[in-house]
Amino acid sequence: MYFSDKLVSEVSTEFIRNKIALLETSDRLIGIKGARGVGKTTLLLQFIKTKLAHHKAVYVTLDDIFFSENRLIDFIDDFVALGGEYVLLDEVHKYPNWSQEIKNAYDRHSQLKIIFTGSSILKIREAYADLSRRAVVFNLEGFSFREYLNLKTNQSFPVLKLTDILEHHQEIVKDIWKIVKPLAFFESYLRYGYYPFFLENQETYHQKLREIISLTLEIDLPYNTEISHSKIFHIKQLLYIIAESVPFKPNIQKISERIATSRNTLKQYLHILDEAQIIALLFSEKKGMSSLTKPEKIYLHHPNLMYSLSESDADVGTVRETFFLNQLSAKHEVFYTEKGDFRVDRKYTFEVGGKNKDAKQIQGIEHAFLAKDGLEAGFGREIPLWLFGFLY
Secondary structure, three states: HHHHHHHHHOOOOOOOOOOOOOOOOOOEEEEEEEOOOOOHHHHHHHHHHHOOOOOHEEEEOOHHHHHHHOHHHHHHHHHOOOOEEEEEEEEEOOOHHHHHHHHHHHHHHHOOEEEEEEEEOOOHHOHHHHHHHHHOEEEEOOOOOHHHHHHHHHHOOOOOHHHHHHHHHHHHHHHHHHOOHHHHHHHHHHHOOHHHHOOHHHHHHHHHHHHHHHHHHHHHHHHOOOOOOOHHHHHHHHHHHHHHHHHHHHHHHHHHHOOOHHHHHHHHHHHHHHHOOOOOEOOEEEOOOOOOOOOOOOEEEHHHHHHHHHHOOOOOOHHHHHHHHHHHHHOEEEEEOOOEEEEOOOOOEEEEOOOOOOOOOHHOOOEEEEEEEEOOOEEOEEEHHHEEEEEH
């Protein structure tokens, strides 16, 4: 238990994300999925430090060498026998029989609460059907612009609903601007603010982000999918093509020929990169989003990735669209549309652009809005782009 106690004592609690409240529910089995680097481990350690009696809780990471010769279920049985009530398991996808043994522990110990984390591509339902019926699973995204702003300014701006932004953005912006000038922080967020490790060293941020992407491709994909290590090179080729071209409408035939793979395999690769939260696929609301559906458009998952993965300068228009797609997708359905840039929740149409953008593309469309960069405040259907970063 020394390792757990040491990590808990060292974790910072200066900034704790709202999603920690999801760990306080009465559910006995909670899963946290998310991309590498978004702060899953920190959330577990903060939960122990701020909410639990330390002698009744233990944190373990399942890539620890201890579990190469010891079974997880035996470890949990021993911990419960000593009075343990909370087991927090990190990196479960690194342990071969994780789903079966977690299910066994859940069924054996009716007073035990288990919280586990795994890759964003972790297949809970495919891993073990009975476990998926027992577990409540949520996704942990990177920092929203609201969270970044709170952290940088020591404020506590609340989460906003999309309907509130659309209907009351002028009043909301006035209240925010009394406290802080968001545009002063927006550019740095787009470059550095999504992954929490920017707090460690901003100068090495993009280098670390590239390393995280490599680890995701080389380790997480083989652990969580049927893709062999020999195919990872093709996926890296594909990611390079995407990073240099976003946003674009993919020509599946040409790309599959370029990376020497079949059309259906290429679509599978695209969906896996989307699940890994490296890219974002935009589909038509009419065609659905199955693994064999061709996406209408492809983006990187967040603007930070544009500055890390592309050898060319990030296009400002693409940065804006990528930000909007990323922040809206956390809580809403976002689709491709022929008129405007995005269709949200099958009701709202958005055109994204700079402060001089006009409404030609959405003229005559009901429930249509302009999300405009560079605006301190909006008017009517024109809304500051940065405000859509307050949705979570």
